[in-house]
Every structure is written in structure tokens, then in C-alpha cells.
Amino acid sequence: MLARAHTFTIEGLQTRHVTVEVDVRSGLPAFTIVGLADAAIREARERVRTAILNSGFEFPGRRITANLAPGDVPKAGPGLDLALGCAVLAASGQLPGERLDTHALFGELALSGELRACDGTLAVALAARERGLKTVVVAPACAAEARLVEGLDVAVAERLSSAVRVLRGGSPDPPGLSPSRPPHAIRRESRQPDLAEVRGQHHAVRALVIAAAGGHHCLLSGPPGTGKTMLAQRLPSILPLLSSQEAIEVTRVRSILGSAPRGLARRRPFRAPHHSITTAGLVGGGQRGWVGEAVLAHNGVLFLDELSEFARSTLDALRQPLEEGRIAIVRARHAAVYPARFMLVAATNPCPCGHAGAGDRCGCTETELARHRRRLSGPLIDRIDLLLALERQAPRTLGERPLTSSKSARERVVEARERQATRLAADGITMNAHMDAALLARHARLDATGEAMLQRAGERGLLSARGQHRLLRVARTIADLNASGRVRPRDLGAALALRPEATLGGSRAA
Template identity: 40%
Template sequence: MVAKTFGSAVSGIDAKLITIEVNVGQGTNFFMVGLPDSAVKESQQRVESALKNFGYKMPRQKVVVNLAPAGIRKEGSSYDLPIAMGILKASEQVLFPTLDQYVIMGELALDGKLRPVKGVLPIAIEARKSGLKGFILPIENAAEASIVNSLNIIGVSNVGEAIRFLEGELDIEPLVTDTRDIFYNALAKYEFDFADVQGQENIKRAMEIAATGGHNIIMIGPPGAGKTMLAKRLPSILPPLSLQEALETTKIHSVAGKLGENASLIAQRPFRSPHHVISDIALIGEGGNPQPGEISLSHNGVLFLDELPEFKRTVLEVMKQPLEERKVTISRAKVSVDYPANFMLIASMNPCPCGYYNHPEKACVCGPGVVQHYLNKVSGPLLDSIDLHVEVTPVKFDEMTSTGKVESSDSIRDRVINGRKLQIQRFEQNPEIYCNAMIPSHLVKEVCPINEAGKALLKKAMERLGLSARAYDRILKVARTVADLANSENIKVEHLAEAIQYRSLDREGWAG
């Protein structure tokens, strides 16, 4: 007898429906076809042990399991449960009249319990698209899958519950989640707030500009000046995620297995801070079946690189293309996948190995040429792609002990949201652009026009600082954002002057 059910294979952040066909007939041995990897092939032992613990048996006949379409490689242990259900029906140990109406996924332990799996959200979305009735999966993954409405989400804790449910003996109420309620309740819950930061008003201003225009930013300053503390608070002033962005972000973390048990929709912008020993493969994405790297996990959020010169040069070089194209293409011998990578880069660094070059009070002890060598660890093209260079100085004692009221992240975010609204209106004919940092080169002059006084100021700055053409575009984009924060239709000289001052690493005096 032939039994049929459905599973799913995840490719990138999308899923494809897999038909699992099981035939039990005359003969001996167990055969699995349809490009299964080693983990899928090993399901025979897990399935046999799990079924035995619940009073069922593996047929002592010829069992053929076909995973179709055969051209797609199947990976991982999440096919255990649908294979077990197919074997039970094909061997006529149970009837399962509705088996072909569900997507079924789950890894089996030897005692029959179910372990959670990765990529549940894209699988649930694909199941709904395919018109299936529901999704049977480990109970720890049920909250994540319930984000998708119009699909019966059946969470089970072991293979026995799945069998009894499909037989109609056990009534399991589908898990229903009010996605919008979860989303809106979690929007403004941030662990860190700018209200906790005394002083550093110039850095807060630079971060407000960066958040408004979606600009990349680097902070240069001595140890203990507050660079990491400030970076952690940047997500709290970014515009809230839209529901579509939240779903896309959750899909990426689901595929990577980063959601955790009983997790649901990600409603806050991600903040990723990889250590400087990270490899270029881990940053971009890795594996025979490519998994999202740190760049994609920070999609719609912030990627923070602390102590930037300590990262390997190859790691920093691979970021240039994602920064420009806002996506990552990972190619392997037999597969190529695209992961979105629309993130804000925030980096920090000491000005020199000892950390006190250009310090207002402490003397730098680095020898001649050491500072330049240290800065050269970060390539010029990468620095050119970072819009704002900001110097961070230690907070003075009077500011640190001040009892005056400090502006909160909420009030800063209100101004950021207003600035973003102007940009959305400006680019309503170009839906792929929604912030000033995304303005393509051919539109910079049209979107960021400056008057004669502004041109004279910019010409003088470029000649003195030796700025590249890319830096010229960056200055105009930042000036456009400063004007948006001032609710000004035109870029004025003062807006341009403020934008120019955020190119610290291009100035003379940073040569070492």
C-alpha cells in the first residue's frame, strides 16, 4: 500500500513543499530515495525505536520512502515524523484518513518524544499557500508557526499524540495567535534607553541623523568613552518595524534556528554584535545548505562591529558588496541562495593601539607611523561606505554627575519617524528606496541639490580633506537627512557644514 503525506525543504528564507510517499510491499530491506542526506537516511533507526516505544513496529517487508521532487536535496532530521506516519499508514497499522491534508515536520528521539526543528515559519507560509488544512509539528515550535493565520497549527509533544490526533482519537485545539496584538505590544520594549546616558550630546545627535537617514556610522574614541554603550541604544531610536519587516526578520531567524523554544514574532529590530575573531564565512553565511550569517541576521536592524581594526581584513572586505546591494548571494557547488541584508552598520574603534591618540588629557605612547598602520587595517573603500565618522571623547565629571533631565529614546525616535515620513513621501515613486542612505548615485544631484554657497563650501572641504567621489555623495546624503530633521525642503549651508564635520577620518591629523 502507498501512503502520502507532506513535509517541506527550506531554501534561503523560503520553503518548498515535499511530498513524502511510502510504499510497503513484498520483499525486504529499507530504501530511501529522493536525494536525502545522511541525517535523513538515519531516520530509519530513530523511527523504528520511537514506534516501538508506543506499541507499533517497523514492517519486516520492503519499505520504499520517496521524497519528491527528487531533484531537491533534503537535509536534516525534521523528516522523521512524516516518514513515521507514512510507514504506519502504508503498513496498515493505522488508517489516518486525513494524513495528506497536513504538512508534518519533527525530529524524533529514540523514546518517541519530539524535538524542535528549524525553519518553521517559512514552512507554515508555504503550507497555507498550498491550500493544506494544517501543520503538525513539535509543540515547542507551535507559537512560531501560529503567526500564520488560516492554518491549523497542531503542536504535539511525542509521536503517540500525532498518531492519536490523525486517527481522530485525540482532539487537539489548533493554536491561534493574535499576531498584531503580539506585534504592537512588543514594539517599544527596549532594554536600553538614551535616558541613561549622561552627556555625549554630539554623539546622540550623530546617531539621530544616522537613524533618520539609515546611514552607517563609526565612532572613534579612547577606551571607556562609552562607544559600546551608545551603540547598544541605537535600535531604541530607529523607526518601529512594520509587520511585513517583522515577518521577514522572523523568517531569517527561524531558518537559522535562532528563535529559541516557544518563540513567536520578532517585533524589535535585531542588534547583532559578533566578536572580532569571526570568520568571513560566518559573517556572510555558511554550510553546504547555506545558512544565514550575521549580516543577514541583522537584516532590518543593526550590525555592530566593536574594535573594527581587530577584525580580519578579509572579513571587512566581504561586507562591501552587501552594504551596497543590501543582499547576500551565497553560492555553493550545487546551490545558490539569496539572503536579504538590509542593515545599518555601526562600528567603533580606538584611534590607535594604546587608545589615546588625540586624547584631550592623556598622551599617546604609540611610536611614529604606528597610528597610520593601525588605521590602515580598515580599508579606504570600507570607510568611504560609512557615512558618519564621529569622535567620542570621555564624559566630563560634571556631566557624569549632573542631575538634569536627559532626553529619552522615545522623544528622539519621534523626530526620527517624522524625518523618515518625509523620505517616504519623497521616494513614493521609487518603492525600493525608503531612506536617504539608499539614494543611488544617479539620483543624488536631483534629490540633494545645493546652492552656490553650498557648492563653494563643499569644494573647499573636498580639496582640503582629499575626499573621494563616493565621500562627496555621502556628504550630500547626510546633509539631506540633516535638512529633513530640520523640516527644511532645501539643503542649507549649515546643513552641509554639519554633514562635512562627520568625516573625521578624512581630516588631516589622523595620519599618525
């Protein structure tokens, strides 16, 4: 007899629908699984067999063949256990098969017959709704995550027997109160860094607000200990809250990686990989489509501390996501496109020792400085719009009042973003940072004074053509923050002072 059940497998960030077909025939007792299953699934045979027996059902002592279709998609993880178990029961006549067509089954079976939570429940629930399935059956610990998807029934099953009850038309279990996440994860969510904790650095804080308002990639430059990391960590707190669509996207990624918060993610992700990261670690890759930090930073912030220490090839791999907002990964056995639209925040010391410009403390030779500049310049800094120059603060500034709190800064950012969104509505983008040359010509028109300034900057070799576009984008954002419809000379002047090339020591580039 043949039975079919629906479930999903996760490959990288993609969910693939899997039909579990089980056939039970007379023959020597055997349990074979075919269809590109990984080791965890091949081991499922033992789990499924024992769980069925321990749940008071009978395991058919005949020849059982399970096929995981489609046959060309590699399947991984223990989440297919439940579907496999239910299909075996249906194929052996212990369970009516009709509800299996409308239910998605996702979970790992314990030997006792208990259902265990699996990573990626939200992704599976989303895919189930897309597939047109009515209900998803999951473990109690995953229920909250699955409920985030609207238009899909979530049936909680504590055990295999409960799942069978649901499939027979019975009622599901109540959602348990099992602790789904370790408590430290919750604490981390609740305590958020705030811009009000930053003392001094007014100039950099203002620039950070500009970057947040326009979605500009930025470069933090300053001696060690001046608060580059501190400032970068506070960027998510002034960015607009995630929209519901974005929140689902972020939660989905976290869910797949097993770090989903309780409920929907509200904060934007902040990823800060160490500079020893490999290219695959940053953008993804590997045999099964490993997801890189750039993808995890989607809709949030990617912070690269000590930019000059990253491998050149690794940074080059960021060019595609910076330009297109997505990463295409092509490996020998699979290809995938992941969303990766993030704000890049890079930080660097002004020189290898970090004390350049601070009087006599810098002990770097010209050779070291030249090498440092060479490592910084290049394709990546070409795509950075803003420079945030930090400097050592006098001790008295620690007692000063902060310039702004995250709350009021976020209000300004949201206002500016709304202005941009209205203006750019017809162009299919939402932020100034994504304007191309044609849009700049339309939306960032300058008056005669501004034109003259721009021309002069070009003549003096302060700006390349690409640099001019970046300058205009930033100037447009500053005008938006000032609620100005036009880009005035003062907006342009401020943008010019914040251009990132300035950190490369213009006076020395001989």
C-alpha cells in the same frame, strides 16, 4: 501500497518542500531511505520504527522504501520524522491517505512516540502556506511560532497518535504550556538599553539619531571606555519598530537558528561579532549554506567593534550586502541568496593605543598611526556616511541630565523616516541612505551658498566625488530631522562636520 506526505527541509535560510513517498511491498523486511538524506534522517529509521510500535501501531514487517523527493536537494535534520512515520502508517493501511495531501507534517519523533519541537517551525509554516497546504501539524512547543502565519491552520500534536488522530479527521491536542525557551531568553528581551542611560557625549548622541533617521552606516571613533559599544547597543532602541513584514522575516531567521523569541520579534536584531570572525562567519558559506552574522543582522544593526582588527578580506566581503542589501553565496554544492540589509556601525580607537588627541597619553609612533589609518581607509570606510566622534568625558558629565530618551529620539526618527518615505515613494526606496546620484540631484538640491560650500570642499581636497554624495545624503537627513523641505547651508555644514574622513587625521596625511 504507496503513500505520500508533505514536509519541508531547511537549507541555510531557504525552505525546500519535500515529498515523502513510502512504498510497502512484500519482500525481506527492510527499511530503506533514498534521496540525499543526511545522517540524522538515516537514523530516523530507528526512531520511526520504535515510535510507531510504542504508539500502539504495527510496523510493517515487509520491504519499506522511502523516497525523499526532489532527489537532488540535500535534506537535513530530524524534522522529517513525523512525515516519514505517517507515510509508513498510510502505506501500510493503518491511516487513510487523503488528508496527507493537505497537511504539512513537521517534527522529530521520540522513541516513546512523543513529538519533539524542531528549529525553523515558522519558516516551515510560511512555506506550507505558500505551497497551498491547509494545515501544519507541529509539536506543542512550536505552536505559538506556527500561529504567527495567517491563513494556515495549526494542529498541535503531542504524540504520533495525536497526529494520526488529526489526519483521520479528529481534533488536535490543546496547545501545551511546555516551556519552549529557557527563561533567560525572555529576560533579555524584556530589559532594553535606553539612550537615557548615556551621560554626556551629546554630539555623538545627536549624530546617532541622524544615522538612525536616515539609515546611514556610521563609524564610532573614540578612546577606550568612552561608550562606543554602549552607544551602538542603544541604536536599535531608537530605530522604528519592525513592520509586520520585517518582523516575520526576523523571526523566521531566528526560528531557523533555534533562538526564536516567544511570539513575533519586535526589536531589531543587534549583532556584534568579535573581530576574529572569519569571512564565512560574517557573510555565510560553508557546506550547507551556513548563515553569517550579516544575514542575522538583516533589518537591524551589525556592530563591528575594533574595525581595524578585522581581517581585510573579511571586511571586503561586506561590500555586496552594503551595496545590494543581500548576500549571494555560491559554494560547490549549492547557491543561495540571503537578505542582508542592515545598518553598519563600526567602532575604532583613534589610534592603536586609543589615546590619540587626548594630550600626552598617546604613545603611538608615526609608523603605528600610519598603519592604523591605512587599515581603516579602504572600501569599507568609503561606504560609511557618518562619523560619531566620542571623547573622554569630564566626571561631572556623569551627573548631567541625559540629552534624550530612546522614546523621544525614536519619535523624531520615525517622523523623519516618514518624510523620507513620502518623498521617495515614487523611487522605490524608503531611506535617504539608499539614494543614488540621480536621486540626490532631485531630492537634495542646494541653494547657491550650499553649492559654493560643496565646491570649496572639493577644491580643498576635503571630499572625493563619492564623499560628496555621502555628504548630501547626510545633509538631506539632517534637513528631514529639522523638518526642512530644502537642504539648507546649515544642514550641509553639520553634515560636513560629521564626515567620516575627518577621523583619518587630515592634517597628517602628508
